[in-house]
Amino acid sequence: MSDQVRIIEMGPRDGLQNEKTAVSVEARIAFIEALVAAGLNTVEVGAFVSPKAIPQMASSEAVLRGVSHLTGAEFHVLVPNEKGYDAARAAGAKVVSVFAAASEGFSRANINCTVAESIERFRPVLARANADGVKVRGYISCVLGCPFDGEIKPKAVADLATTLWELGCYEISLGDTIGVGTPAKAKEMLRAVSANIPPAKLAMHFHDTYGQALANLYAGMEEGVRVIDAAAGGLGGCPYAPGATGNVATEDVVYMLEGMGVRTGVDMDRLLGATNEMSAVLGKPPVSRVASALNAKKRRARS
Ligand code: HMG
Ligand code: MG
16 A cells, blocks of 8 residues: 555646636646645646636636646646647647546536547547547546436446547546545445556546545555545535535645555645635635644644
């Protein structure tokens, strides 16, 4: 359990996409700079989706261009189709993520097509990315439950993961979009998926709606998965997943991992600074338990 874990920081994308307050391009860039300075060198910074669907992610091209000076970091952006891919490439994207769902209900709500149609939209994106030397990450949403279709069978997740893997995705990120999973279910799902894909090529993307994300991550680590998606401060959620709250908080993940002797390369104090700055922009305190505890400790030390 003590080998290194890679954290993919989701705050600027998954985090901000669900916030009511519109965050300026400048504040999004400052947030990403602060996260990179904290040691989070892989950050999802935006989404090339319809601005009518997700206005919070409008101007993602300006954000991506605005962080291009941070040469030591890797930036990811979502693309749902070739139109998104064109825009992402024009802004200099080197890693893009396609996103499918394990359920028809969520696929329809989120990207307005069936699961099979979404694969047909991704096929040319992957072919072009391969020719352009661009890496493609593949997401699957609702791997542990769907707000529309309910229970999801591990086999449905495994089959879709295999399809994305065979299309050429370098890593498959498994999303518990509405945070309903529990450790035994997470293990069962990960075992089914890793029958066809090495666990080293999987990522866990767990939202913390029911407070189970850390337990589920620990269970997934026991299955050999070593990539974790997390959002600073526990920001966000998906506008198309009713009731879903944010990703597991990066602070909570870092605290757990460092406590287990797993190196993350993240400076907690700087991460807390990045979270607190965004929290001031949004006008609300972070939901992360660790961030709240550390902020309270700082206040006590000052008084
Ligand atoms: P559609 O209506 O089926 O697409 O939307 P369309 O091709 O018929 O086009 C409709 C309009 O969208 C047109 O504009 C297109 O130009 C435009 P109009 O003529 O009406 O002015 N359009 C685009 N604009 C910008 N960028 C594009 C693009 N494509 C078409 N790439 C579409 C399909 C996917 C575009 C739409 O449904 C959409 O943008 N959905 C947003 C999905 C989204 O961003 N969801 C949140 C992220 S996913 C997530 O959070 C889950 C995840 O975190 C993992 C987890 O937690 O499980 C990843
Ligand atoms: Mg998500």
